[in-house]
Amino acid sequence: MTLPKDAWEHLQDMIRRDHAKILARYFKDLGPNWEPEIASTRGAIRTACTIKDEDTATITLLRLFYFYIILGYGFRGLAPVFGVPSQQFQEAYELHPQIFLYFSQDKASIPDGLRPVEAQISFRIMGYTKESMTPAKALPFATRIAEEFVEANKGITFSKGKQVISYVDVKNGIKTLKIFALSQSEGIDIIKKVCKVLLLPYSSEFVGTSDKPQRASITKPVGKEMVYGKSVAKKRWRPSAKVRFRYAYMIVDNREFPVPLVDTTGRFPDAIIKKYG
Known part of the structure; x- marks a missing residue:
């Protein structure tokens, strides 16, 4: 397979593909057949985060920044660290x-x-x-x-x-x-x-x-506590x-x-x- 002539289009397609999978899991409460809308809070957030084919590189980066940095998804996997100087x-x-x-x-x-x-x-x-x-x-x-x-x-x-x-x-x-x-x-x-x-x-x-x-190991806890x-x-x-x-x-x-x-x-x-x- 020959390399794409438009590097940006190829890169955006790859980013959009993997980003869409993460959004689908994060917003699974909106259902598998969700369509862009801004009437609900969750819908408006997902619409803002969804990368479109016509988006420029700047808009694509802003959507990623909003989701991973402002909304904090990029920090979810990081454990808090209690350290000393x-x-x-x-x-x-x-x-x-x-x-x-x-x-x-x-x-x-x-x-x-x-x-x-x-x-x-x-x-x-x-x-x-x-x-x-x-x-x-x-x-x-x-x-x-x-x-x-x-x-x-x-x-x-x-x-x-x-x-x-x-x-x-x-x-x-x-x-x-x-x-x-x-x-x-x-x-x-x-x-x-x-x-x-x-x-x-x-x-x-x-x-x-x-x-x-x-006491038995608790690998996958069930339930919540206050x-x-x-x-x-x-x-x-x-x-x-x-x-x-x-x-x-x-x-x-x-x-x-x-x-x-x-x-x-x-x-x-x-x-x-x-x-x-």
Whole structure:
């Protein structure tokens, strides 16, 4: 198939196609056979957001801006973050650099209306300080993370659940390694991978497993509850879901930004190792 001569027409067609699918879901209360109108509030909003074939590039952008920014649809998938200033954060992470591994649920398996289940694992690199850690010394850690947590340019998965599998090896600097997993075996598999990243021997003597809470996991809550005078959906509690490794980064004291080590998402173009599927 030959490329279109009119690049704008082709681009607009692609934008309009995908945007229309999102609008259909967002305004599903208006029915599958909705026609543009401005008599109702919802109808007027949808009419303003609907891209037309004759729209110019400017009008198309304004419609997108109205829906995704002003109405806020573009922020729906973003979880609120409670943070502290970077300097204050770094004061709590002096001494040894710390590596963070981030996992999240695949988009296709996320129930409608819910955010993806996430998991984060962190551990310190003993024997290194902010002075001794360098890009050259960070490379082997990034390489081993990629070897252990990435296969065929995709992050590996594990089943996150309510059971807590802990690993404490104080002598080698592992004090609070905790994995929320569906089973002890899956949690131990992840712990073994972390030990390989740190070039440490694994010992079953350091493994601890919390008694399974009698309370069942709440993966997809049913019903609502009143919060601050408003009815909201009930929250999940230690939900069970398969989560996939996405990226790893390192915090070094007095360095304003984290050091991206491994990235499978395209989010960190300056990552030491990039693995894109």
